[in-house]
Amino acid sequence: MAVKSKEAKPEAAGGQSPHPAALRLHGVRKNYGHVVGVDGVDLTVDEGEFFTLLGPSGSGKTTLLRLIAGFERPDAGRIELGGRDVTSMPPHLRETNTVFQDYALFPHMTVGENIGYGLRVKGVPAAERRERVERAVRMVRLVGLDKRRPNQLSGGQRQRVALARAVVNEPEVLLLDEPLGALDLKLRQEMQLELKRIQKQVGITFIYVTHDQEEALTMSDRVAVMANGRIEQIGPPLELYERPATEFVAGFIGISNLLTRDGIKFVVRPEKLHILLEEDSPEPGMTVEPGVVEQVIYVGQSTRFNVRLDQGEPLVAVRQNTEAADEALQIGGRRIRLAWAPEHTYVLDQQQEPDAKPASVENTKEK
C-alpha cells in the first residue's frame, strides 16, 4: 500500500512517469468574499491512486472537490485532468464523477434510473445500460431496491445509491465527499473494503474526502492533511503518522505528545513511551524523564496513562493490554519515569509554523 512515492513534495510524485498524472493542481485558490475556501493548493495525483483529503470541518475539502469537478471556478491557479487543462471547462464535459456529501439523488427517479442517468445522457445503448446498472446495484448491495424512490430508502442506502450512480460511469477520477458518513460502523467497514476493491478492480483514481483519520490511514495510498484551505502535509499514511511535519498534523492524526527540549520542538507518539516503575531500568540509549501518573484510563484493548512530567508538560502513554490490565490500573497517582528512544521522536518543521490555529497538544481523538 505504502509503496508509493516517499517524497513529501507533491510535484515529485508524477514527475517523469509515462502516464500523465490523473490530476494536477497548480496554485489553486478560491475565496468566498472574505472567507478563504482554498488557499493556494499544489497537488499531483497518480493514475489509479487512492488519494485522501483529510482535515477538520471547514478546512476546504469540499471546496477543493468542487473545484476539481468544475462547480466552482478557481480565482487563481490551474487544474489538469489526465494532462489536459480543464480549468475553465464546464462540469458536464469533465471526466469526473462525484459522490455528493448530501447524496443529491433525483427524487423523481427510481434507484435504477438514478444510477443509469449518467449512461443515459451519454447515449449508452439501453441493453448495455441495463446490464451495467444491474452490476452496480449488485456491487453496492441494493439488489431488489432498484424500483424504489430515494425517499423510500434509509440514509445508508441512499449513500450507496449515490456511490453506484457515480461509479457506474467509470470516470477517470472519482470524487467522494465523505461517502460513508451516514453508515453504521459495520456497514462502513464493509463498504471501505468494497470501495478499495472497486478502486483496484476498475482502476479508477479516487479523491476521497473524510474527516475520519482512521479511515484515511487505512484506505489511502497517500493522504493530504488540510487546514484553513491549505495542505499541511502530503504523504503515505505511515509517513504522516510517524513523521508529522507540522504541529497541526501531529495534533490532528492520533494522539500526539509535543515536547520542547533545548529549543527543539518534537513529537513522541503515546505507544512509543515506556513506563518505568521504581525497580525498572531503561534500555540503553533511551531518554528518561520523571513524572506523576495523573489518570489511568482503561480503553479495552489498551490502557491510557495521563502523565504529568516534572518539567510541566502533560504526556499520554498507551500500553496494549497484552495481559490483564489489573496491575496497570493500580499505578494511578504514583511517581514513575517515562522513557523513549530518540529515534522515535520527530522534530517538527520549525520555519513553516502554520498560521493555522495549532492543534491542541492534548488532542483527545482516539487513534
Next chain:
Amino acid sequence: MEGRWTKLALRIWAALILLFLFIPILLIFFYAFNTSNIESWPIAGLTFKWFTATWNDSDVRSALVLSLQAGLAATALALVLGSCAAFAIHRTTFFGRDAVSLLFILPLALPGIITGIALNAFFNFGGITFSIWTIVVGHATFCIVVVYNNVLARLRRTQGSLVEAAADLGANGFQTFKDITLPLISTSVVAGAMLAFALSFDEVIVTTFTAGAQSTLPIWIFGQIRHGILLPEVNVVVSFVILVTIIPVLVAARLTGGGGAARVPAAR
C-alpha cells in the same frame, strides 16, 4: 392532554365555522333550482327552468366567453412571465434581489381598487382603448404573482445540488432542464396556472376599471344584483362560477402537496 369535553367542544366549534362558511353557498345552489323568483325559505319547488333561461341569455353567454378568454389569456401570460421571473430570481444573485422579489409580490398585496385605478389612469394616459386586452393586463398583474410564487417556492425547496449532480453525470444545460428541473417544478407550474385562472375568473374590482363596455361574468352578476331583476339567473351563474373556481383550486392544492391552498393569495 385535552379532555373529552375539550375535544368535543373543538369539534362542534369547527363544525359551526364550516357551516357558517358554506351555508350561504349551499343556499345559492338551492335558489338556483327554486321555482319562484322570490328568494324565500323554504323554496317553493324544484325546477330547471332558470338553467335553460340562463343558457339562452345571450348576455350571459358573451360574458362567459369573455371571462374564459380573458382568464386563459391572463393565465398564459402569467405562466410565461411568472415562471421566467421565478427562474431569474432563483438562479442569479445580485444586489437588491430580495427587494426585486418583493416588488413582484406586491401587486397581490395591493388592494384591487388601487391596481384598478392605477391601470385605468395609465390606459387613459397612454390613449389605449379599453378592450379584452386591457382586462387581460389587469388580471395578469396578480396572476403573474401566483405563478411566480408557486414556482419560486418549489425551486427553493428543490436541492440546488441536483442540477450540479446532473451536470456532473454529463448532462448539458438543456438535458438538465428537461430531465431534472422541469419534472421537479411541473406540478407547481400547473398549480400556479390553475390558481391564476381561478383568480381571474371571479375578479370584479380590477375588471371594473379595466373593462370597456363589455362585461365579464362577475361584472354581469354584479350588475344584475344592483338592478335586482334576473336574480334566479344570477344564482345559476354563481353556482357555475363556484364550480369553475373551486375545482382548479382543489386540484392545485393537491398538486402542491396539501400546502397549496395556504398559498392562495390572502388578498382575495
